[in-house]
Amino acid sequence: MKHVFFLDGQEIPFIPGQNVLEAAIAAGKNQQIPYFCFHPALGSLGACRQCAVKMYAHDSKHPPRITMACLLPASDGLQLVTLEDDVHTEHREIIELLMTNHPLDCPVCDEGGQCHLQDMTVQTGHSVRHYSGPKRTYRNQDLGPLVYQEMNRCITCYRCVRFYQDAAQGEDFGVFGSRNRVSFGRLEDGPLESPFSGNLVEVCPTGVFTDKVFRHDYVRVWDLQQGPSVCPHCAVGCNTTPGARLGTLRRIRNRIRPEINGHFLCDRGRYAFPYVTANSRPLQPRLMGETTRQDAVLRQLASRLEEGRSGFLGSPREDLQSNLGLFALADCLHAPFAAVTSSWAEALAQQCLALPQAPSLQEVAAADRIVVIGDLDSIAPMAGFAVRQALRQGARLTVLASSRTELAQKGDYRPLRPSALRDQVAQLADDPCLQGGRFPVLLATAETLGPSGLYALRKTLEKLPANARAGAFVNRPNLFGAAYFAADGHTERLQQALRQRKINHLLCLGADPLGEDWGAGTWRTLAPGLDGLTLLDMVDSETARSAEALIPVAAFPERAGLFVNYEGRIQAFSPVYRREALVLHSAVQGSGFPEAAGGLKHPIGPPPPLFWLGRLAEMLHLHEAWQKRLDFYLHFLCPERPDPEGPGVLLPDTIRARFEIAAVPATRTVTPEQWELDIFRWYGGETLADTADELHSLAPARGLRVHPDVQAVAATLHGPCGDLQLPVIACAEMVQGVIAIDQEGFAELGLYPGDPVEVSWEQRQ
Amino acid sequence: MSSPTSIVDLNDASLLARLQDLVAASPVPEAAISEVLQVLQKARGYIDGDALRLAASLTGLSPVRVEELCTFYSLVLREPVGTHVLRICDSIACHMAGAQDILTQARQHSGVDLGEVSRSGKLTVIPHVCIGLCDRAPALMVDDQALGPVDTQTLTRLLAQLEADIWKPS
Ligand code: SF4
Ligand code: SF4
Ligand code: FES
Ligand code: FES
Numbered sequence: 001m002k003h004v005f006f007l008d009g010q011e012i013p014f015i016p017g018q019n020v021l022e023a024a025i026a027a028g029k030n031q032q033i034p035y036f037c038f039h040p041a042l043g044s045l046g047a048c049r050q051c052a053v054k055m056y057a058h059d060s061k062h063p064p065r066i067t068m069a070c071l072l073p074a075s076d077g078l079q080l081v082t083l084e085d086d087v088h089t090e091h092r093e094i095i096e097l098l099m100t101n102h103p104l105d106c107p108v109c110d111e112g113g114q115c116h117l118q119d120m121t122v123q124t125g126h127s128v129r130h131y132s133g134p135k136r137t138y139r140n141q142d143l144g145p146l147v148y149q150e151m152n153r154c155i156t157c158y159r160c161v162r163f164y165q166d167a168a169q170g171e172d173f174g175v176f177g178s179r180n181r182v183s184f185g186r187l188e189d190g191p192l193e194s195p196f197s198g199n200l201v202e203v204c205p206t207g208v209f210t211d212k213v214f215r216h217d218y219v220r221v222w223d224l225q226q227g228p229s230v231c232p233h234c235a236v237g238c239n240t241t242p243g244a245r246l247g248t249l250r251r252i253r254n255r256i257r258p259e260i261n262g263h264f265l266c267d268r269g270r271y272a273f274p275y276v277t278a279n280s281r282p283l284q285p286r287l288m289g290e291t292t293r294q295d296a297v298l299r300q301l302a303s304r305l306e307e308g309r310s311g312f313l314g315s316p317r318e319d320l321q322s323n324l325g326l327f328a329l330a331d332c333l334h335a336p337f338a339a340v341t342s343s344w345a346e347a348l349a350q351q352c353l354a355l356p357q358a359p360s361l362q363e364v365a366a367a368d369r370i371v372v373i374g375d376l377d378s379i380a381p382m383a384g385f386a387v388r389q390a391l392r393q394g395a396r397l398t399v400l401a402s403s404r405t406e407l408a409q410k411g412d413y414r415p416l417r418p419s420a421l422r423d424q425v426a427q428l429a430d431d432p433c434l435q436g437g438r439f440p441v442l443l444a445t446a447e448t449l450g451p452s453g454l455y456a457l458r459k460t461l462e463k464l465p466a467n468a469r470a471g472a473f474v475n476r477p478n479l480f481g482a483a484y485f486a487a488d489g490h491t492e493r494l495q496q497a498l499r500q501r502k503i504n505h506l507l508c509l510g511a512d513p514l515g516e517d518w519g520a521g522t523w524r525t526l527a528p529g530l531d532g533l534t535l536l537d538m539v540d541s542e543t544a545r546s547a548e549a550l551i552p553v554a555a556f557p558e559r560a561g562l563f564v565n566y567e568g569r570i571q572a573f574s575p576v577y578r579r580e581a582l583v584l585h586s587a588v589q590g591s592g593f594p595e596a597a598g599g600l601k602h603p604i605g606p607p608p609p610l611f612w613l614g615r616l617a618e619m620l621h622l623h624e625a626w627q628k629r630l631d632f633y634l635h636f637l638c639p640e641r642p643d644p645e646g647p648g649v650l651l652p653d654t655i656r657a658r659f660e661i662a663a664v665p666a667t668r669t670v671t672p673e674q675w676e677l678d679i680f681r682w683y684g685g686e687t688l689a690d691t692a693d694e695l696h697s698l699a700p701a702r703g704l705r706v707h708p709d710v711q712a713v714a715a716t717l718h719g720p721c722g723d724l725q726l727p728v729i730a731c732a733e734m735v736q737g738v739i740a741i742d743q744e745g746f747a748e749l750g751l752y753p754g755d756p757v758e759v760s761w762e763q764r765q
Numbered sequence: 766m767s768s769p770t771s772i773v774d775l776n777d778a779s780l781l782a783r784l785q786d787l788v789a790a791s792p793v794p795e796a797a798i799s800e801v802l803q804v805l806q807k808a809r810g811y812i813d814g815d816a817l818r819l820a821a822s823l824t825g826l827s828p829v830r831v832e833e834l835c836t837f838y839s840l841v842l843r844e845p846v847g848t849h850v851l852r853i854c855d856s857i858a859c860h861m862a863g864a865q866d867i868l869t870q871a872r873q874h875s876g877v878d879l880g881e882v883s884r885s886g887k888l889t890v891i892p893h894v895c896i897g898l899c900d901r902a903p904a905l906m907v908d909d910q911a912l913g914p915v916d917t918q919t920l921t922r923l924l925a926q927l928e929a930d931i932w933k934p935s
Contacts, residue, residue, distance in 0.1 A: 171827035171829060171830075172827070172829055173829065174829040174830065174832065174833045175833055176832060176833055176836040176837075177836045177837065178836070178837045178838075178839070178894070179894065186829070187828050187829050187832050
């Protein structure tokens, strides 16, 4: 049955349970009802009194009365009016009250042009302030590098604190004072601690909280080029709206996607974007470290490929089409190809893919029994956010981890060594923590759990009720896409070919095999067998620095592409702007433009990987065959091209089923006396994000984290590929016997999470 | 609520025991926060940062939550005050009965801004929300004692008594 009420005589459809304002906004009628404190994701509060409507009763006994639309449940046949004088007066006078202390600073306010307060003030017709007394003023706080505060602009709608405390469950932000001296902020100056702090910028309907990174290179929002994109910083694939101007990216905003991120983004998703403007980003082709021209580097690469001794390495950091393009080229040349850098990572990807359909974050938020394995917030923050939403609805949370993470403090925490995680996961089916629920969900950080743990997770799932779901997360946007064509043993075959000198050249796409990627230790030992390495990438890395040829590629907001997220959801993104690059005159054919004058501004920045791969195929006279293969693979994985504005399409189960037969991963045994490795990450860390200065300034110090019962200042870890010396950081929240290091550390040692490790401690003097 | 003559150390065993008893007697630890703050304020004169953190850890609230309460309730002091605290109501009934004049007179007498300790160390004047004595407006509180109506003369007398340390609650 269709439900409707009437607003100024127009039918407004509603879903039972909605309030009048919510339904009116959903129907696009927000021009009639101004509002502030209501927010679709935060609900109603009735604090601002701005959303007045006049309600006519069905009988003549009750006179019409003015009431708040956000607090009025929508009901059939309700007659509401806003077009009468008393409603207008109410709207105008309330906004005048809210504006009593507001500074007249729209021209210098970062919110100007996208300000809900500005819009509502204009809409309601308030233009003259009758109050002539002194205005209340505040001292602003320094809230760190991401969010700027200007408290005088506050209208006390409480959206910020409802977001920060209730939705994000952060503990370092609150509302202080009473009466007309209410303020919102931290106990004392200092960076906001929540991984979701940047959302304050979007929930605040005024210019109190604005984007501090955008502020460094600000333009008015009506001058921004914007478009639909997908966050490239983890496997969740939150939808974003990048904004650019004059060839550079200025900011990232949320793009509402109910199934995934809803109205919000994590701080990595919002503030990692300066990787595209980082000085270290390669923008021009380099050959032996020297800047060169496109055709020179292509010629060099083509001649390498013609020798027929090349191997190909894709990456879960690159999008689906680019990986497929590389795969297709390898295929045409009958060359070995791998999508990930180590057999461990390959097994991990296969086990991730073999899991049955994962729940969307919207579904996670509706779960009533949740088990989180590892530090979810540090890998896929918005998945942690969804868990918090489930907690607000009374879900029961159990966290299995080697450290008491923030999420662990909100539920039942089971401290476990990484090697014990697998056994615990294997027994979860009979565990009381999952009993008695309607909808159990298990969420794992894939790397901490490891391939054998993920296998155990799948087996546990088979024993749980049919509606139980599981998801595995990594901080790569496309592990699930890259891995689809990584058959058993691909990586091993590629490394074998190198060992046996069948290949002497490696063409890598978005990978860092000599730096921080899994298995980098092994690659480093194989590197002497390489005559040359060519890298296509958008970020500076160890591999980029040692590559014979470096080919810059467009960053994600600068091109179209597809990512496959942790659910197997294929999402498309569109090019939002064209990067402009400064090109030295010597690099531009026939240009006499003097270098001293700053070179020539090239109108177009680096092209996407597919452009380079296509050109290569042409030069090798393989273009037709390459294109055919590429189209075929693409059609196979993604028969229906998703619309960037839509919810994406899910990979068919048949493709998923291919991976269920993958080899059962080997399990490692660790004795209780041995030190065990776990991975340490933080919510803002990820390869691209690490080059974003403001966000990276919040990164925790590098070191070896261990329980404080170890009295050492430093330690050396010994691994099969080398030693690693790190300062010791005592961490009371950690399980004894566990050592947590970053991914780079694992790469240097040649070890994986859950591995035993030899340690030499350097005792305190 | 006058300042204590000696400030109790936060590690004082009997103070801690008293606070722990309050928390234990409360149905949920958080619910004990206002009593915990009262006891701490009695013992130390005001809630300093350390006392705030102690209250937070005893009740399991975050320090931000405790500060929210402290700043919401105007009876909680977050800064040191003089020997006596004069809270002058400036809500509507008192405002209409001339509270502003009383407030101005008291502030001028103290010689410092509202909320600050007078030079003599005897007095802190704070504007305050309605103290429920609207029928005797303009009203004020001297430490724990409510008085009203107050006029210029009674205030002059009161201030003199406070300065001379001879004021007694009735
Ligand atoms: S700071 Fe912004 S979001 Fe918070 S109450 Fe004020 S206007 Fe509302
Ligand atoms: S959760 Fe992942 S995809 Fe979403 S905004 Fe954060 S980093 Fe990006
Ligand atoms: S939006 Fe309804 S009272 Fe604020
Ligand atoms: S208004 Fe002053 S006591 Fe109520």
